[in-house]
Amino acid sequence: MTTSLLDIRNLSVELAHAAPLKVLDGINLHLAPGEILGVVGESGAGKSVTGAAVMRLMTRPLRQSGGEIWFDGTRIDTLPEAQMQRLRGKDIAMIFQDPLTALNPVFTVGQQLIQTIRQHLPLDQAAARARAADLLREVGIPSAEERLENYPHEFSGGMRQRVVIALALAGEPRLIIADEPTTALDVSIQAQIIALLVELTRSRGMSVVLITHDMGVIAEACDRVAVLYAGRLAEVGPVRDVLTAPHHPYTRGLIAAIPRIGARLKELPQIPGTMPRVDALPPGCAFAARCPFVMEHCKTHRPDATPRPDGVQVACWLEEGQ
């Protein structure tokens, strides 16, 4: 697809081990300019590794073992480290879960912003400072000018995450990878940060990969959603389709298990069992052992994500009429 800003093709990531373990296995994802793609899954499904692979922030024993990552028509997974470093923080920025560890506690917010801006843009100190204040205003921090002099600990959790977002915007990125950006925040603050991210995406025409375990956040913020299970893609498609009429039995189970206000269920539908560990993946479909519709074929043959007529891709043998 030529219109994609980010194109992940058949990406695999291994955990170096006596017998290498597949942490990500054949992931295909693409992201159009101005689009917000949600990546959702349980702990250990490979959400964060997907983000880290795009940024090439993986450290040993993790390594990319196959596939290609294309950004704006350039293959970036083979770029020399020096070039990748120029891209990182400039064209592709990242927002992490915990704003307290993402900021350096011994420098003021202004120092960190100005340094990042000058790293990426040809501006002098004064111009960078003005730019820094603009960014803080853009992310909704009151009295931006004075706040530049404050240290991270002088901000509340929500304001701190706004600073982190301002920092991510410093290089005028076209793609932001946000890894659980609201998980550490309170509900009312979480809503503010999600609304801010959506608004920035629209006003700047950026794309966002939003990694989260919260389906509610996906519903409110994303255009499309990818559901990961045990390092494999279970289902990907427009949010409305996937959430209202999920096709993969895992997606169905996951959505049913979320309590809803006013549902008054006596018991929540639960998926029996747990996600297989990375060192105990079955030869067939990774979900086979927990699937209520499992067939013999599922236990031995791995389904690939197949596009349906409505644009949703589902990796399930039920879809193929096997």
Next chain:
Amino acid sequence: MTATTTPAHPPAQSLVRVDKLSRRFDVSPPWITRTLYRQPRRVVRALDEVSFAIQPKRTLGLVGESGCGKSTLARCLAGLMSPSGGTMRYAGKRMDLAAHNDATVRRAVQMVFQDPYASLNPRWSVEESVGDPLRAFDLAKDRKEMRDMVAELMVEVGLSPRDAQKYPHQFSGGQRQRIAVARALASRPEFLICDEPTSALDVSVQAAVLNLMRRLQEEYGLTYLFISHNLTVVDHMSDDVGVMYLGRLVELQPTEALFDAPRHPYTQLLIQTVPSLDTIGRASAPLKGEVPSPLNPPSGCAFNPRCPFANNRCRVERPEATALPGGGMVACHAVEEGRI
């Protein structure tokens, strides 16, 4: 009228009753700093005259954001912390740190914590952890009986009796939380305080743990205080729900009434901002502002800086609890005056 009782239920029936419970923390700088720089003492009111009652075999859910005093309340009730004021009664008896030395109360009130990675001793086998309450309260006559009882508890929470020989690191988060539940159940309690029991778990695992807790409640006739920041979970689990803001209880209503017709503006805000599967593509326009620091709470109603209905009275006078016709209470001038 104050809401020292939940009017819908006569107080005589309540298993747990809390009256004007307060807990203050002294967070003053050291005396030398105070003397040299003439700084005053500083006190945080983590819990400020909170009153409610829980009927036997029912669940009271408590919601609120970080710093609103949910966990302080749990700790006071569990006897892990002494309140600075007010009373707690368990089955009509005064419950304070002294009463917690009374083995019958201690046995009857147990707690499940948020983080199953921190609440189990990593160097103890599951059998030691789950069996410890049995030993402490002399509930098993010998080692063999203790083992049998632990095995039974393991089955009860959906694990295998053989798992009792393993150590916490050999289990997943959901399994660990099941072990924590088994340990809490070991002393055959009547009242279980659950402080964010599923917040560290994935949704599919959360569903299983919530179902387990519901089943155990029915089976053993347990009474729950269920604390969470997650409104959907609280809605699912509770008969009544209380909402806390900066150490105060601002609203308490039967669950359906609270979610169908929230009265307090803060409750309305919370319910509006829950990320929900039904609001696809609509990032809700959230209310501005943040939770103020408990160190320096606003005067009058603590919510006034964020409240769209605040007037001068709200900025100076602290609202007291007003009883609601359907049972429950709300502490809001605007509701009391009929402005909302």
